[in-house]
Amino acid sequence: MSGALEHFRVVVYHELHVGPLDLSISNTAIYIWGAVALVVLTLHLMMIKPKLVPGPGQLLAEMLYSFVVRQTELNIHGEGEKYIPLMFTMFTFILGCNLIGLIPGAFTPTSQLAVTGTLAVGIFLYATGLRFYRHGWGFFHAFAPRGVPKIMLPLMVPIELLSFLARPVTLALRLFANMTAGHMAIFVLGALGMAAPWFLQWLPLGFTVIQIAMELVIAFIQAYIFVILSCVYIDDALADH
Amino acid sequence: MPKLKHEEHHHGHQWGLRVGTEIVASTMIGLAIGFFLDRWLDTRPIFLVMFAIFGLAAGFLNLYQLMVVDLQKKSGVDEP
Numbered sequence: 001m002s003g004a005l006e007h008f009r010v011v012v013y014h015e016l017h018v019g020p021l022d023l024s025i026s027n028t029a030i031y032i033w034g035a036v037a038l039v040v041l042t043l044h045l046m047m048i049k050p051k052l053v054p055g056p057g058q059l060l061a062e063m064l065y066s067f068v069v070r071q072t073e074l075n076i077h078g079e080g081e082k083y084i085p086l087m088f089t090m091f092t093f094i095l096g097c098n099l100i101g102l103i104p105g106a107f108t109p110t111s112q113l114a115v116t117g118t119l120a121v122g123i124f125l126y127a128t129g130l131r132f133y134r135h136g137w138g139f140f141h142a143f144a145p146r147g148v149p150k151i152m153l154p155l156m157v158p159i160e161l162l163s164f165l166a167r168p169v170t171l172a173l174r175l176f177a178n179m180t181a182g183h184m185a186i187f188v189l190g191a192l193g194m195a196a197p198w199f200l201q202w203l204p205l206g207f208t209v210i211q212i213a214m215e216l217v218i219a220f221i222q223a224y225i226f227v228i229l230s231c232v233y234i235d236d237a238l239a240d241h
Numbered sequence: 242m243p244k245l246k247h248e249e250h251h252h253g254h255q256w257g258l259r260v261g262t263e264i265v266a267s268t269m270i271g272l273a274i275g276f277f278l279d280r281w282l283d284t285r286p287i288f289l290v291m292f293a294i295f296g297l298a299a300g301f302l303n304l305y306q307l308m309v310v311d312l313q314k315k316s317g318v319d320e321p
Contacts, residue, residue: 162299169266
């Protein structure tokens with residue numbers, strides 16, 4: 001089964017160290033650049049000649065944008081407008097990274113825990129900083145839920161604290177696990193198809209097609225869930241406890 | 242507490258994975274904190290066991306809150 005994991009291997013093409021920073025150019029970095037270029041070019045081409053009555057490309061781009069706007073305003077109560085650029089950038093970036101991996105032979109940047117972890121920790125630190133900025137020391141009230149008897153506090157505070165600390169881990173794990181599992185399933189089905197006798201090959205190979213279609217849907221859903229949860233965390237930081 | 246949004250319920254496997262990651266991540270964090278506290282204070286395995294239980298409890302707490310939100314959505318009651 002080592003073959004199934006082969007296409008998740010990070011390959012460094014050019015070693016680059018700046019002080020303590022490792023800025024080596026690996027396949028992850030190259031495919032992230034590819035995903036960014038794909039998103040920027042596609043959106044630019046879609047909106048190259050905007051019209052009052054939009055064509056199919058412009059309509060699709062506007063639908064994507066208004067979808068993110070709606071979700072952001074729905075989940076960040078009152079101040080959602082400020083976060084639309086961040087959420088749209090994050091949504092299209094994750095979507096681009098997920099989709100670029102579906103090209104045969106390509107590498108999926110979001111199948112690396114380092115990539116999803118960086119995104120998740122970034123959002124978590126921002127939301128925590130925002131909560132501290134807004135509520136000061138009242139930040140810690142969130143760990144002692146109202147109405148809990150004082151005798152229960154030594155038990156509830158660590159549980160609430162752990163539940164809070166688990167946020168970036170769940171955020172990173174979900175995206176990483178979905179992308180990795182999907183690609184492994186495609187590989188295993190493909191390998192089964194190639195190994196099967198000729199009169200049975202249609203079965204696993206047919207499932208590969210279905211799995212790729214599912215992967216397309218999952219690429220959208222995962223980008224959506226990541227953005228929604230980021231909105232929920234930011235909203236949680238802004239809300240009073 | 243991260244709330245599960247309505248659209249997420251349309252996909253059963255997503256819901257299952259969400260529940261799974263919630264428990265696994267909380268337990269992992271608990272274990273990690275317990276492990277490092279034990280190493281620091283040289284008290285192995287007191288904090289490891291304690292925080293593993295806390296982590297599991299935090300996972301179930303998250304799960305319970307998800308279920309409450311889910312039930313409220315289904316019965317049409319607004320979230321608290």
